[in-house]
Amino acid sequence: MISSDLKLRPLTTDDLSAILELDQACFGGLWTMEGYQRELDSPNSELLGLFSPLSTIKLLGMGCFWSILDEAHITILAIHPQYHRQGLGQALLYALLKTACDRGLERATLEVRASNLAAISLYQKFGFKTAGRRRHYYKDNGEDALILWLSELQYPQFQQTLDNWYINVSQQLSQFSWQLIS
Structure with a gap:
């Protein structure tokens, strides 16, 4: 079976139309183009996208967090509905947490x-x-929202946790013929 490559990278202004299409598919228009442009322009915002060259859908998923003091406040984690339950959400969440840790x-x-x-x-x-x-x-x-919290991103053992997650995410993706590339 041939694996499809998945690429994670920061989103840019060039991706705005794909961002809006994914937002519409997942949230029915949560944010406007101006709202996403503000995120892209902000040094306190991290907006990551998940791409596959073999997909007809340009942007398979996106995640965003705001750096507020020493906290990553995750504002968006979205996977296109056609790609749910294939491990892409795990890959994106892993990438957001690794980026937060690296920052x-x-x-x-x-x-x-x-x-x-x-x-x-x-x-x-x-x-x-x-x-x-x-x-x-x-x-x-x-509807109510639950507030979820993950601490200790800077503790020495968290790097090992990240390494373990990477292995688990990669194994999950491979079950659906995905391969995460750098």
């Missing part, structure tokens, strides 16, 4: 819909713990 950030946090059990399971697999709840956080339906 010297000490912890990661995010909000997730209380009903989004698949996402919660993914975050828990990566060590996130529930730190609280924001009542009626989501404007579209008044």
Whole structure:
């Protein structure tokens, strides 16, 4: 079986149309072009994209975090619906956490819909713990958000944890004929 290459890289202004297409497919238009442009321009924002040269869909996934003091606040983790449950979310979350660690950030946090059990399971697999709840956080339906937290990104053992995650993510991707390339 032939593997399809997956490339992770920072997103740029050249990717804006693909970013908006993915946003529409995943969120129904969460952010505007101007909102994404602000993210791309901000030195405190990290926006990563997941690409495959063999896919007809240009941008398979994207993730974003804001550097706030010593914290990576993950604002987006999106995988195109056609590519769910193939390990791409794991690859993207791994990349976000590795980037946060490389930037010297000490912890990661995010909000997730209380009903989004698949996402919660993914975050828990990566060590996130529930730190609280924001009542009626989501404007579209008044749903609560869970606040998830991962600390100790700068502890010496976290590098080993990252290495283990890389191995696990690579094995998961290979089951679906994906191969992460640098």
